[in-house]
Amino acid sequence: xxxxxxxxxxxxxxxxxxxxxxxxxxxxxxxxxxxxxxxxxxxxxxxxxxxxxxxxxxxxxxxxxxxxxxxxxxxxxxxxxxxxxxxxxxxxxxxxxxxxxxxxxxxxxxxxxxxxxxxxxxxxxxxxxxxxxxxxxxxxxxxxxxxxxxxxxxxxxxxxxxxxxxxxxxxxxxxxxxxxxxxxxxxxxxxxxxxxxxxxxxxxxxxxxxxxxxxxxxxxxxxxxxxxxxxxxxxxxxxxxxxxxxxxxxxxxxxxxxxxxxxxxxxxxxxxxxxxxxxxxxxxxxxxxxxxxxxxxxxxxxxxxxxxxxxxxxxxxxxxxxxxxxxxxxxxxxxxxxxxxxxxxxxxxxxxxxxx
Numbered sequence: 001x002x003x004x005x006x007x008x009x010x011x012x013x014x015x016x017x018x019x020x021x022x023x024x025x026x027x028x029x030x031x032x033x034x035x036x037x038x039x040x041x042x043x044x045x046x047x048x049x050x051x052x053x054x055x056x057x058x059x060x061x062x063x064x065x066x067x068x069x070x071x072x073x074x075x076x077x078x079x080x081x082x083x084x085x086x087x088x089x090x091x092x093x094x095x096x097x098x099x100x101x102x103x104x105x106x107x108x109x110x111x112x113x114x115x116x117x118x119x120x121x122x123x124x125x126x127x128x129x130x131x132x133x134x135x136x137x138x139x140x141x142x143x144x145x146x147x148x149x150x151x152x153x154x155x156x157x158x159x160x161x162x163x164x165x166x167x168x169x170x171x172x173x174x175x176x177x178x179x180x181x182x183x184x185x186x187x188x189x190x191x192x193x194x195x196x197x198x199x200x201x202x203x204x205x206x207x208x209x210x211x212x213x214x215x216x217x218x219x220x221x222x223x224x225x226x227x228x229x230x231x232x233x234x235x236x237x238x239x240x241x242x243x244x245x246x247x248x249x250x251x252x253x254x255x256x257x258x259x260x261x262x263x264x265x266x267x268x269x270x271x272x273x274x275x276x277x278x279x280x281x282x283x284x285x286x287x288x289x290x291x292x293x294x295x296x297x298x299x300x301x302x303x304x305x306x307x308x309x310x311x312x313x314x315x316x317x318x319x320x321x322x323x324x325x326x327x328x329x330x331x332x333x334x335x336x337x338x339x340x341x342x343x344x345x346x347x348x349x350x351x352x353x354x355x356x
Contacts, residue, residue, distance in 0.1 A: 002046040009050035022166035029123040033160035057146035067143035069098040075135040078343030083355040090259045098195040103152035136165045168303035175310025179211035188224035193254030236301030237261035243293040245274040260300040289319045296327030306334035
């Protein structure tokens with residue numbers, strides 16, 4: 001167990017009221033968690049300190065070689081007043097898989113979860129209670145060696161910051177429009193597509209800009225080799241309901257293993273809803289659209305939870321889904337997952353962890 005030192009701020013910021021729209025990722029709480037690493041010494045000096053700028057050398061390796069990872073999870077104020085985390089063990093596991101892939105020292109799962117719980121407890125007053133809001137938790141690790149040369153860093157910082165948030169997409173739970181990208185490539189098997197690292201996201205920005213210019217919220221990526229198999233959306237995994245079966249691309253080394261993705265698959269099995277993880281091509285999606293069996297499309301992710309898709313654009317083809325409306329399965333998944341997160345729905349799968 002970590003011996004976490006806590007230093008409270010002497011200059012607390014005003015906490016946003018319920019009338020504040022809470023634009024995603026723009027407001028940050030009073031405190032942050034920090035822990036350092038040195039080769040030969042390991043992780044040390046875990047502490048919660050006032051939220052503040054970082055002092056780093058311009059030669060820090062993170063700036064030049066991109067050795068960094070991040071995670072994303074949320075804390076919720078349950079209807080009975082408890083503070084709940086949703087499946088933080090999955091985030092800890094995924095964080096360490098990313099760490100292993102990009103040569104960052106791993107953090108014991110129990111230490112990761114303890115750090116999250118501690119900083120959330122310190123800033124629990126910042127957890128918003130308005131419907132559709134939560135406290136977003138951003139753990140990340142950066143390489144801090146002041147060195148120019150391509151090798152793993154010998155020193156790192158593990159930091160957790162918190163942000164009260166509303167809906168990730170301006171549309172909220174209203175269906176979003178998705179652009180299917182066939183020019184640029186985000187990731188390939190053997191690369192870092194399955195790791196949660198900034199390289200995956202910067203690789204998506206060019207196509208994202210192109211999509212936004214055409215009025216689309218997000219990009220749906222095809223595989224980087226044959227340019228025909230569905231992979232994931234820029235900020236979420238993707239699901240299709242075709243002829244009664246829920247289908248999502250199989251994890252293949254270039255797709256992020258989403259926590260909400262796993263949750264939806266588990267709920268399908270719990271509800272006896274046919275679900276398949278498989279390789280599926282854009283041609284199959286287009287065929288399902290044309291023959292009327294494409295019943296629903298939705299994305300899943302920590303930020304948006306469930307995001308219904310109301311339109312797909314592939315090449316010159318525009319594919320409206322359910323006349324742009326939300327489907328019954330998308331709504332059921334959203335209601336169940338958010339209900340579990342808020343303590344409104346029985347947690348039969350043991351997914352929530354209380355911050356005491």
